[in-house]
Amino acid sequence: MALTNLPAPGSRTIQMKKRPIGAKRRLNETRILRAAERVFAEQGFAAASTAAIARIAGLPKANLHYYFRTKEALYRRVLESIIAGWVETADPIEAGADPRRALSAYIAGKIEYSRLRPHASKVFANEILHGAPSIAGRLRGDLKTWLEAKCRVIEGWSAAGKMARVDAKHLFFIIWAATQTYADFDVQAAALLGRRKLRPADYRAARALVTLMVLSACGLS
Numbered sequence: 001m002a003l004t005n006l007p008a009p010g011s012r013t014i015q016m017k018k019r020p021i022g023a024k025r026r027l028n029e030t031r032i033l034r035a036a037e038r039v040f041a042e043q044g045f046a047a048a049s050t051a052a053i054a055r056i057a058g059l060p061k062a063n064l065h066y067y068f069r070t071k072e073a074l075y076r077r078v079l080e081s082i083i084a085g086w087v088e089t090a091d092p093i094e095a096g097a098d099p100r101r102a103l104s105a106y107i108a109g110k111i112e113y114s115r116l117r118p119h120a121s122k123v124f125a126n127e128i129l130h131g132a133p134s135i136a137g138r139l140r141g142d143l144k145t146w147l148e149a150k151c152r153v154i155e156g157w158s159a160a161g162k163m164a165r166v167d168a169k170h171l172f173f174i175i176w177a178a179t180q181t182y183a184d185f186d187v188q189a190a191a192l193l194g195r196r197k198l199r200p201a202d203y204r205a206a207r208a209l210v211t212l213m214v215l216s217a218c219g220l221s
Contacts, residue, residue, distance in 0.1 A: 032053065032054075032068065036048075037078055040075060040123045041118075041119035044126060050074070053074070078120075079127060079135055083124075083138070093153050095153050098162075099218065100215060103215065107175060107207060107211045111210070114203070115198075115203045117183070121183030125180070147169065150172070154168040155168055171214070175210070178206075178210045186198050
């Protein structure tokens, strides 16, 4: 190629070449986070190694440390990702929404999260079982504030006569327990159902029953 045919610095062609770098970074971070979820879930934080995480992610260990300098930083990022996903599932619960549809959508979202990311739920459960050393501040801070805001929505629905009065915080606790058990204790559920692993139909059955129970308790069935 003649030098005169090369793209000028700052041209559209050169700018476009930079885009895949951002996409590659996002892809690699996602691969690392998903691999880390699995390793932290199966081995716990103390026993987990970045070498094992890198191997499962299909990346050199040096690449992992390029994105996350320490195991602690990676673990905190995994927890942030899990919390962000769970918070997002509650988006349907807002003041102007229909309580029946909103609660049904929330339960469906939580069940689907357990189906798609069981390792994530196990990591979070292990963190809580060990006294929440990495997220204690968030539990008493922004997550408590978030929960209280969602509880006010439910209390508002009750005050407006749209649903029965319930203890909103305990309603959330019960929904969390009923939906996350299909991730945290999936091995137990599958064994007792006579399966090697849970099937899509099992999650649908769980969603239907949990939804019925919650809606009935809220006077919405």
